Amino acid sequence: MLINGAGGGAGSFAIQLAKAAGLHVTAVDSAAKLDVMRGLGADEVIDYRVQDFTRTGPYDLVVDLVASRSVFAYRRALAPRGRYFMVGGTTRTILRLLTLGTLVGLLTRTRLGILVVRQGPAHFVPLADRIVAGDVTVRVDSIHPLEAVPEALARHGEGRALGKVVIAVADEPQS
Structure with missing residues (x-):
């Protein structure tokens, strides 16, 4: 393949x-x-x-x-x-x-x-289960705040990302 x-x-x-x-x-x-x-x-x-x-x-x-x-x-x-x-x-x-x-x-x-990818949570559960089990790794390239969406999309669109480009919609809660 x-x-x-x-x-x-x-x-x-x-x-x-x-x-x-x-x-x-x-x-x-x-x-x-x-x-x-x-x-x-x-x-x-x-x-x-x-x-x-x-x-x-x-x-x-x-x-x-x-x-x-x-x-x-x-x-x-x-x-x-x-x-x-x-x-x-x-x-x-x-x-x-x-x-x-x-x-x-x-x-x-x-x-x-x-290749048509089916949408909806039910179609992603098998992959999510494999991720949770540790069989598949999620490679995160970068995390961007919501206000930096244009820069994040540019990074993704230019093919520079080495994995997923993540948008943080809200700040993580402080513990």
């Missing part, structure tokens, strides 16, 4: 869950995040600025948290009958994947699609 954008908050969960499922994980992100991804269990790491992950592999499963390449590049990264799932991306990239990706998938016997 390859996880693109694996050094952020969602990627850190994806690495740990994939390893717990017994998968060989290749994690892709910037050079500053390679050690963190190894520490979370990634078997191999790729600095996307140095190496194009779509020219490595092939992979049975690609989960893409960044989605910035062409449908044909994603297809190139897949093994026969491989699956590619986009988690986030621009509207343009999503539309290309839904149209051209569907056609390419049919012609090449692969699957290129969007």
Whole structure:
């Protein structure tokens, strides 16, 4: 399995869950995040600025948290009958994947699609239980006060976060 954008908050969960499922994980992100991804269990790491992950592999499963390449590049990264799932991306990239990706998938016997995450507490309880049990670690990059939301969003949006960016809505009670 390859996880693109694996050094952020969602990627850190994806690495740990994939390893717990017994998968060989290749994690892709910037050079500053390679050690963190190894520490979370990634078997191999790729600095996307140095190496194009779509020219490595092939992979049975690609989960893409960044989605910035062409449908044909994603297809190139897949093994026969491989699956590619986009988690986030621009509207343009999503539309290309839904149209051209569907056609390419049919012609090449692969699957290129969007990973839809179900919302609501019931869908997150299994992950929360694993966190409480200590099986999955929550990596917190930084904690920002409510008035610093723009700076926190910029840090997250620029891809600099090494885990979750947290907004503290209220001060913690004094004991």
